[in-house]
Every structure is written in structure tokens, then in C-alpha cells.
Amino acid sequence: DIQMTQSPSTLSASVGDRVTITCRASQSISSWLAWYQQKPGKAPKLLIYKASSLETGVPSRFSGSGSGTEFTLTISSLQPDDFATYYCQQYNSYSGTFGQGTKVEIK
Amino acid sequence: EVQLVESGGGLVKPGGSLRLSCAASGFSFSSSCMNWVRQAPGKGLEWVSSISTTSNYIYYANSLKGRFTISRDNAKNSLYLQVNSLRAEDTAVYYCARTPTDYISGPYYFDYWGQGTQVTVSS
Numbered sequence: 001d002i003q004m005t006q007s008p009s010t011l012s013a014s015v016g017d018r019v020t021i022t023c024r025a026s027q028s029i030s031s032w033l034a035w036y037q038q039k040p041g042k043a044p045k046l047l048i049y050k051a052s053s054l055e056t057g058v059p060s061r062f063s064g065s066g067s068g069t070e071f072t073l074t075i076s077s078l079q080p081d082d083f084a085t086y087y088c089q090q091y092n093s094y095s096g097t098f099g100q101g102t103k104v105e106i107k
Numbered sequence: 108e109v110q111l112v113e114s115g116g117g118l119v120k121p122g123g124s125l126r127l128s129c130a131a132s133g134f135s136f137s138s139s140c141m142n143w144v145r146q147a148p149g150k151g152l153e154w155v156s157s158i159s160t161t162s163n164y165i166y167y168a169n170s171l172k173g174r175f176t177i178s179r180d181n182a183k184n185s186l187y188l189q190v191n192s193l194r195a196e197d198t199a200v201y202y203c204a205r206t207p208t209d210y211i212s213g214p215y216y217f218d219y220w221g222q223g224t225q226v227t228v229s230s
Contacts, residue, residue, distance in 0.1 A: 001169065034216035036152075043202055043220035044144075044152065055218065087152055089216060094166055096154035096214025 002026050002090055006099035012107040019075040021102045023088035028068045032092035035064055035073045038101075039084045047086075048073065078104070109133040109219045111203045116224030123193050127224055129186040129203030134219075137181040140206040142217055143188045145199040145226075153199075156188065157206065157214045166213055193228045200225050 003026040013019050023033065031051035036044040046055045048064035051071055061076040075082055083106055088099040115127040127143070143155040156177040157166045165177055176189040186203055201224050204217035 036217075038152075043222055044217075045220075046216065046218045049216045049218075089152070089154075091213065091215050094213045095168065096157070098152040098154065101151045 001095040002029060002093050002097050004088055004090055004097050004099040006086075006088060006102045008102060009100065010103045010105060012105045013078050014107045015078055015080055017078045017107075019078050019082075019104060021073045021086055021088075021104075023066075023071045023073070023099050025069045025071075025090055025092075029090045029092035031067045032090060033064070033066070033071050034089045034091065035062075036087045036089065037082075037084045038087065044087065075104075109205070111205065111219060111221035113201065113203050113221045113224035116201065116226045118227045118229065119193055120230050121194060121228055123228070124189070124191045125193065125226060127188040127190065127201055127203075127226070129221055131184045131186065131203075131205075134205070136184040138209050140208055140211045140215065141179060141186045142204045142206055142214065143175075143177060143186075144202045144204050144217065144220075145197075146202070146223075147196070147199040150199075154214050155201070157211055158186070159211055160209050164211060166211075190226070193226075195228050198226060198228045 005024045033051045035048040038044040052064045085101045085103045110132045112130045142157045158177045178187045203221040205219040206215040207218045
């Protein structure tokens, strides 16, 4: 199975900060990567698909980039609503693996 | 408005079984591939299973093959997950999620999620 590794596991940031989360795949997944946001007690929300395509309705401060094995999710200016846990997910193979998550906390 | 509402979870003893259901509305269910994803307490997300629009193509996580069975009833706009031989490590919130395509060759990404149903396996 393809393994997905996110870094960092926890990130402390302030409102207005530029935030970058990295996701690395154990083998090439082309651009078959999605990013999700999850708040406590809630279902995940799709932010980005195909590595860089913004889901309809998601604010433009979220962006995704990368291909192959290295990907990033960037929040250009962190807003109070953005404090949450973020997951990447590969869908190149039959395993649909998620990363372990990155928790974005208030600094 | 797209809605996915899961039900059927609960407390079950090790070795027991449950049938989880997901009622879909607000979109063309018969034209959408569907999935189950689970999340153990305090842990990350784990893809469980995916099913194509006509049930011709079904995929499972390797670790769950043989114990879990996904199915759907397009006439009832419903998705199901039969879970057998339950173990403590199956304790999780089980989410129903939609894939925005009418064809899959494996798990894809998920654009709408239900609120989840809790499955607790304990004696």
C-alpha cells in the first residue's frame, strides 16, 4: 500500500499567518491527491482535489500544489475558522490512503 | 441540498455483526459512486470500501476484506455496509461519502460526507 506522511503533525499559528502543510507519498501518485479539513465532532470537508483544484465554495486562500510524491496545502492568510485538522488522501491506488493529519492550533 | 444520513451503529460485542445504512438525498444517487470511511477515536481517517453506480465494481481496504460487505439499493437511494466478526479495533465513527463520478477503478476522493454513525465493539 502507498503510505502518506504529513508534516508537521501539529502547527501553531496566528490569524493572518501563511501556513503550509506538506504531504509525501511513498511512491508516485501523479496528481491524484485530495485535501480535507476536519473540525472536532464534524465530518471532513473537501478542500482540494487533483492536487490543485479548488472545490466549489472553498475560499481562495486555500491552495494546493505538487505532483509525484510531494504535495503542499497552503493557507495564504489564516482565518479564525481555519483552526482544524487537515488530511491529505491519495487516490492513485486501490488503498485510498490518508495521511495521519496536521492539527492547526492557535498560537 | 446534498444530504447523507447514516444509521445502524451501536454497541456490539466482539464477534457480533451490524448493518450500517446511509440514506441519500439531494442528488442523483444512481449516478454517483459511494463509499464508507471510518475514524477510530482520536485517530485519523481510514478508507473502508467503495462501490460503483451499478454495484459492478466494489473495492475494499485489504485489512477488511472478508468481514465487510458494501452494497447499495438505487431504488431506495441507500448505501449499506454489513460488518461481521467485529473486533475492538473496528470501534470507530463510520462515514458515508459520495464520489463525484459515475465510474471508479478504485477509491477516489469524496466531496460530500454524512455526519457519521458510531460503532463501538466491547464486551
